[in-house]
Amino acid sequence: xxxxxxxxxxxxxxxxxxxxxxxxxxxxxxxxxxxxxxxxxxxxxxxxxxxxxxxxxxxxxxxxxxxxxxxxxxxxxxxxxxxxxxxxxxxxxxxxxxxxxxxxxxxxxxxxxxxxxxxxxxxxxxxxxxxxxxxxxxxxxxxxxxxxxxxxxxxxxxxxxxxxxxxxxxxxxxxxxxxxxxxxxxxxxxxxxxx
Numbered sequence: 001x002x003x004x005x006x007x008x009x010x011x012x013x014x015x016x017x018x019x020x021x022x023x024x025x026x027x028x029x030x031x032x033x034x035x036x037x038x039x040x041x042x043x044x045x046x047x048x049x050x051x052x053x054x055x056x057x058x059x060x061x062x063x064x065x066x067x068x069x070x071x072x073x074x075x076x077x078x079x080x081x082x083x084x085x086x087x088x089x090x091x092x093x094x095x096x097x098x099x100x101x102x103x104x105x106x107x108x109x110x111x112x113x114x115x116x117x118x119x120x121x122x123x124x125x126x127x128x129x130x131x132x133x134x135x136x137x138x139x140x141x142x143x144x145x146x147x148x149x150x151x152x153x154x155x156x157x158x159x160x161x162x163x164x165x166x167x168x169x170x171x172x173x174x175x176x177x178x179x180x181x182x183x184x185x186x187x188x189x190x191x192x193x194x195x
Contacts, residue, residue, distance in 0.1 A: 034074045037062050041078065045085065079151065090159040105170045113176060 040059060044051040051059070066074065093104060136144065149157060168178035 030077070031070050031073055033066065034070050034077065037066075037074055038077065041081075083152065083156070087153075087156050090156060090163065093163065094159060101166070102170070105167055108167060109170050109174055109176070112171065112179075113174070116176075 037059070040062065044055050044059065063071070063074075093101060096104065152160070164179065171178050
């Protein structure tokens, strides 16, 4: 091989390495704070039991201390984990007998009523749920919702819709307003039967 060929090969290798680095293919790009929170999340769910209130509070506090970039990285990296958990929760819920489903729904309704009474649940600010969408236009909010739905497989979307309808029927039977808006089935980020 001539010197000119070696230079061309070396240049090609450097170019491939730069492109791989640009697309994050070398790994190691996980923020250490994000990695620590992921480890905490994994530990919370390892037992298969719902996290305790103390665990949820500690996790919430850590989430509040994240920068926007860290929060985005955590959500992007955790999307598959959360979708798997959500799908498993729905599968478990819909495998229950109608009486057991009703019991789980009633437990969720009790949580919703308690949250509403304490002022924690179903809060709405200028942009919808709290202030999460406050700085977005309606078109941006719609696009955000569409992207979220596109990430969820059709079976899960159908189960979410059915669960939400069942939950709203139980809320109305208890004299409560139904859940509104685009939030995860009950708007509080908890899968069915949690609690």
